[in-house]
Amino acid sequence: MAFHKAVKGTALVGGGALATVLGLSQFAHYRRKQVNLAHVEAADCFLETNLKELPSREAQLASLQSTTEFDILVIGGGATGSGCALDAVTRGLRTALVERDDFSSGTSSRSTKLIHGGVRYLQTAITSLDYEQYRMVKEALHERANLLEIAPHLSHALPIMLPIYKWWQLPYYWIGIKLYDLVAGANCLKSSYVLSKTRALEHFPMLQKDKLVGAIVYYDGQHNDARMNLAIALTAARYGAAIANYIEVMCLLKKRDPKTGEMCVSGAHCKDLLTGQEFDVRAKCVINATGPFTDSLRKMDNQALTNICQPSAGVHIVMPGYYSPESMGLLDPATSDGRVIFFLPWEKMTIAGTTDSPTDVTSHPIPSEDDINFILNEVQ
Template sequence: MKPFSYKNRTRILEQLPTSQYDVIIIGGGITGTGIALDATTRGLKTLLVEMQDFAAGTSSRSTKLVHGGLRYLKQFEVKLVAEVGKERAIVYENAPHVTHPQWMLLPFYKSGTFGKTSTSFGLQVYDFLAGVKRKERRKMLTKEEVLQHEPLLNADGLVGGGEYVEYRTDDARLTLEVAKKAHELGADLVNYTKVDGLLYDENGRVNGVQLTDQLTGESYAGYSSIVVNAGGPWVEQVMGLDQPIEGKKLLLTKGIHLVFDRSVLPLHQPIYFDTPDGRMIFAIPRNQKTYVGTTDTVYEEDLKNPQITEDDKRYLLEAITEIFPTASVGMSDIESTWAGVRPLIQQEGKGPSEISRKDEVWTSSTGLLTIAGGKLTGYRKMAQSITDTISEKLESHGVKAGPCVTKNLRLSGGDFDKSSDYSHYVEDRAHELTKLGLAFQDGLNIASMYGTNTNQIAELISRVTPSNELPLAIRLTLQYAIDFEMAMTPVDYFMRRTGAIFFDIHWVDQWKAAVIAYMKEALDWSSAQTKQYSDELEARLADARG
């Protein structure tokens, strides 16, 4: 695999004046990287630019599920459920190292939103629409069986439950694996590069972007036949650089999550439950932690670093107390938090939880393509749809694109013959990594997270900088993040390459100084840069602590 690093980033930017692309994509979240992968596999010369790090927006701040959206059946979003339901299995087969099937428990109560008959029917329809494999089809449980599965649940008014399979993921790592695969197959992708303006040809058609490197302040221009706006919550800001499109508007909503140690909220499996106000909440065990979310409130403040209020936390804590009354979870038990912003397509007269999660493609009078809305699970189909449009438009430029091939394309790290090979591979690689001096558990952690890229990490053993302060496992994954995942700052590593700020914040506190020192040497930072990136890490840690 060719390097995907700060050196490659610099090369791409320096060559922009002499480069002509078929398509430039604005936005490095799951939607933008998905488009980059689809476009480059069709033979299109592709550039993606992201003003922050890859997945720094919504794509690292979701509920971290590749799920079919069972609740959308209540809103009669049959087509959406069918489409994203089928996509779950595709994402899993192409990236089993970042997508893990788990049985989700849906309890229902006398006074709740779901009843026994409606739940059974709804899950049966869900199985049918999503094309669920026989062994993963829904099971209906009695009250006694539900409590055997999850003793912490409130028994008062409990009628029974349903159990069905959903897929837990690491959203940021999924985005990175898509980006890395696009890079491997020929796309150019750069982070920390902001679009300040759009460029136009003599006919007033968009034919490029004006860029600023956020790390150096240098300015560049990039040219292409097609420009795509995949800015997520920033979609309207990018549209504001162009001609407005009448009647097209976003509604931004905020969703928050709280993380607890597993000893505080020791769940046996993921739970999906409804609240007295009709919302649906997930409570999901993940390694040694349990996280709970999400909320859905209109949001109009800082998009880069959305903040969590005391009211946000109280809302989820009250929901936890209602459904798990013996858990005794309080404010002091919250280890970390995160908040994300959803870019929904505004629908007149509908509140945040009622608005469809479907995506739309808009075209301005100058030819700027904008994709808005959508869900993490449906990223591949969204990319296929807009790349079909791109391909049609490029025909007038004499460019013939190939067909979509992403349905059966393994992502970076997912090069298994079949998904069931993953578990055996992880254990086998973990044993091999012990020969390098790693503990077996560290080997398991690396192999399970990086999949078939584990061998590439092992090959770095001769290159990692010696350190008495950093354990070998951290040095290997950090060097890999720098060389092959374009990590530029400590936040990139701790938040989006490892997820540790969300799920192991004490580990971050333990190793942050040594990681900063390692990156300073590897990336040749000045004292001013080192302070800037250290301060940024402290700010993100403060955000995570709420």
Template sequence: MNREKNWERLRQETFDLCIIGAGASGAGAALDAALRGYRVALVDRGDIAGETSSRSTKLIHGGVRYLEQAIKKLDLAQLRQVRHGLAERRTVIRNAPHLAHPLPLLTPVFSWFEGLYMTVGLTLYDFIAGHDAFPKGSWLNRAQALSKSPMLTRSMHSAVLYYDGQFNDARYALALAHSADEAGAAVVNYAAVTGFTRENDRLKSALIHDQLTGETIEVRATVFLNCTGPYSDAIRLLANPDLEPRIRPSKGVHIVLPRETLNSEYAILIPKTADGRVVFAIPFGDKVFVGTTDNDYSDLTHEPLLEPDEVDYLLDTVRPYLAKTPDRADVQAGFGGIRPLIVSSRADTKTLLRDHEVEHDAQSGLLSLLGGKWTTYRIMAQDAVDQVGALLNKFTKSSTETHYLIGGENYRFEDWQRMQKQYDLPAEVCQHLMRTYGNRASYVAELTRQNPDLAARLTDNQPFLNAEVVYQVREEVAVTLRDVLARRWRLELSDWQLAAQLAPQVASLMSAELGWSDAQRTEQIRTYQDLISTFMSRAGLEPEQTWALT
């Protein structure tokens, strides 16, 4: 992807479809539409997956909670949601096997009856999934459960094992956008829609402001599709001020603990909490993510931050399930996201449906893809682009179900061994490159051959290479420190201290590629380190004040 060239395309071309928002649904819709042969523009006011789509629990799932509610309330809508999620679960993994894989989860139970109840429910979950590639669950006795997850509490009676999927959400969205770009879409991040022009009340063009240069241009398109998640109402009202709000935002946060908290490849599902939520403790890289919460959130002008009471809630929730109880000193990072729940008559956000809707405003012509969740992004995108085809009077069938994303086709993790021999890189580095870039990993490794300095690691205890930063700038439209540290890598999510410490090294590499002045480079570092300091202070953790600017 080349941002400068794509910006020029926005200036010069007329598009069939302009998609606003480059998260899961927007990037997914851009790929779907481009593969159908439509002329597509994809813009986002921030980075690709810069908001909700990079801050999920990293699970691809049908929804165990939805299944329980569907059975208890005889709710066919929730049962249908589970079925769609489980069907899409295997597609998400198939199309990007380097970024997604099955994940075993254990649910500790404290009585024979509780174990039977969970076993029956999760057996039904497997039955609905059908004959996919996922292993089937089972009911384990205490000794069997401890052999798989040795840090579980000894007071449990037994544990129920089942499988769902895990993925790298930010890089998955990036792979969707990158794949759309290669299919012909013009993808531009840091491009904010500030208004529309109209012809007979119908949207004719979007006014798009370049957040990096300050330039504003007019982008012409036949159809505009709003995929801005929790921010959807702002675009809807920009297109038609008479519309009623449809989104009820909900905040969910996670805390990050050391890998030793679980010391296992097995995640934990905590099915019962003080307020009726479901909480997960999930191994992700060298950390454990614990979450999530679910509370109304109204301040959409500010990023949702981890608060002290949320830290306490998640620690209190996970403690009864572990032999060694984590405390505040163990928390190494955290992150918050906003769910785009569709307004309904239900009483609270824990019971609001997260299914999706494609809304067509007949007056302005704006399409809005509302609600949904990561697992079903492809179906959401397909439904939206079907409506685009109807408005264009140019219908073509979607082909995304079997379309490999960037890095996914012919992917074999074992190829890291060949890469190690070819480029003389450490084994753990080659494994990291394969899991991050898939069959494009050799593109990164080749940079180390062209410039041996790029073969150096940024830090001894992580596999990140200098070459990756160069690749991310040249090929993955990374233009800020946070693009790299939070989304191209997931370091900000897992270790606030280390992310702040590595900022100067990453800034130097980006500066050489992007032509930053010394003042610009210093400002990037200072801004990012101040952000991390704010995160830590707001969460009630002690920031380290010795981060260097160089």
């Protein structure tokens, strides 16, 4: 009798939790609809009237060389550097940006192509009661909504299927995904839903048919990372930032601070890799946005500095497009070593990844055979 009461109590608690999550999810969905109905698009006159024609590379180089002193010099033309340049120039600061290679030639063109809040981070936030992880997910979901709104030509919502192979996982993952929708609030793209085994196999016929129970589908964003980066850099240029690629920083310039008497960075000595011409770019502030090459630039200032960047390699492999439907991705949340593997449609192909392993800093990293085999084995 005691055992029967305990089971009944557990069932009531479990059912109450599910009902609560479902109710909150439906309420959030209702609020999103109301917000969308009440939302009125407002034209930003400042953005419309202050955009300029895109200057040529020659004009950009002339600006870099002729300006006596910029307020900000950004070194690195990836997502971080281009974002810093756009933010600075739209605040009225005289801004310059130099990139050694092409825009997005490094990390910013080699992502998983997702704009996501991080389902796994939310899991960590809940299981470890980590409020900072929760805040990170909340902010990421907010930024996801921003990108989808301001660049609809480069981003879109993508349904991602989570296959379920054990019955007990279905309510566990369902609650987690519904909480993900709930945290997104008004920024939730579409409500998640459950798929039967038959429907799941229609989307991904190569799933293990004998073990599959069903699937849960949730929505995240997908975008063209390299084009997004380039669009941000070009927008900064239209607002008046002096931006040029194939400009390598040879060394940092320094001058003595009249207040403290200390030597401080005041710009960079640069070289145009296309013409071989060298020139100085002076600035009140220099931003290091060189990604994995952060320490190399820091040591131009002080050779005695210790490294603060631990480079790691994330590998993706490209497979034929018939391995995934054109409009849905797949997530394996628990690989053999606990990492997450995404299986996503991209440019009529399928990309699978990613790994995370220590590596050496190189301009053109090459994936190791172990990383490639790991992804292939997990995909199987």
